[in-house]
Amino acid sequence: MKSENIRTTLPPAPMRHAEKLRAAGLKVTGPRLAILGLLEHDRSHPGAEDVLGALRGRHPSLSLSTVYKTLEAFVRAGLCRHVAGDGALLRVDGTLDPHDHAMCRVCGAVFDVDRETVEHPVPPARLAGGLTVTGIRVEYDVVCAGCGRTGRPGTQRERTEHAERASKTASTAS
Numbered sequence: 005m006k007s008e009n010i011r012t013t014l015p016p017a018p019m020r021h022a023e024k025l026r027a028a029g030l031k032v033t034g035p036r037l038a039i040l041g042l043l044e045h046d047r048s049h050p051g052a053e054d055v056l057g058a059l060r061g062r063h064p065s066l067s068l069s070t071v072y073k074t075l076e077a078f079v080r081a082g083l084c085r086h087v088a089g090d091g092a093l094l095r096v097d098g099t100l101d102p103h104d105h106a107m108c109r110v111c112g113a114v115f116d117v118d119r120e121t122v123e124h125p126v127p128p129a130r131l132a133g134g135l136t137v138t139g140i141r142v143e144y145d146v147v148c149a150g151c152g153r154t155g156r157p158g159t160q161r162e163r164t165e166h167a168e169r170a171s172k173t174a175s176t177a178s
């Protein structure tokens with residue numbers, strides 16, 4: 005296949021992603037483009053190991069430490085949202101539209117919850133100690149369907165299915 009053909013059939017996503025990186029003040033690199041592209045579609049709130057696992061086939065030279073650093077840089081730059089944890093436990097969300105999260109206390113799976121589910125309190129503009137409030141979040145402490153049925157952590161497949169179903173519900177509700 006000629007390169008012209010490849011170019012015309014590729015979606016414009018990489019260009020869009022490169023622009024996003026530049027707008028966020030980040031240099032455009034192969035790993036950053038790949039990770040940004042993955043996060044755009046991944047509704048499972050992945051951690052660094054999940055991201056590496058999903059991209060390793062196409063990017064064999066990608067390392068776990070590059071993924072960690074990239075996710076942290078993305079969170080700082082506002083390209084993805086910090087959901088939970090730090091370091092090895094860091095979980096991120098590439099979907100920036102406002103929503104809350106429910107975290108299974110048994111297996112740690114994270115689910116999207118529609119913001120309209122409960123009425124959020126209106127926060128003060130400032131808190132003591134010179135803190136400027138930029139938003140308020142609600143986090144639900146839950147037991148997911150997979151864990152509730154067996155009392156043991158649900159399988160990865162069950163968690164993915166539930167996350168997908170939950171995100172579908174959330175998007176049709178909004």
Ligand SMILES: [Zn+2]
Binds near residue numbers: 110112113148150
């Ligand atoms: Zn669970």
Ligand SMILES: [Zn+2]
Binds near residue numbers: 099
């Ligand atoms: Zn989310």
